[in-house]
Amino acid sequence: MNENKFVIGYTTGVFDLFHIGHVNILRNAKAMCDKLIVGVSSDELVIQNKSKKTVIPMIERLEIVRSIRYVDAVITQEHTDKYEIWKKLKYDVLFVGDDWYNTDKWDVMEKKLSEVGVRIVYFPYTQGTSSTLINKTLNEIREK
Secondary structure (H helix, E strand, C coil), rough: CCCCCCCCCEEECCCCCCCHHHHHHHHHCCCCCCCEEEEEEEEHHHHHHHHHCCCCCHHHHHHHHHHHCCCCCCEEECCCCHHHHHHHHHCCCCEEHHHHHHCHHHHHHHHHHCCCCCCCEEEEECCCCCCCHHHHHHHHHHHC
């Protein structure tokens, strides 16, 4: 990567029940780029891909992520095709969780993005914390 080039980074997420894992991803991503753009998954996309509804509505999730100091711009993520989003944003680095590393889907995406000069950085998944775990815990508390 050219040291003098202004580097645009991109990452995405649901960012439901915002937690330390989200902060870690955004902080680490921002440390590796000049401008960090974050795609927040639409409610429809979450239902389509994860077969569940978010706790926090998208408009609120957008505002929460927008307010984080590491984030320079926020967009709504309507689909998961990172190449299509690259055509609009022309980002240089894509940040994703390492749970996608060496998967068939990401091997294809990594090859496609490398052809246009995009580097993919895989961040370690934050062990012990996730929106799914927080949601499960909240449901258990409600049931008592």
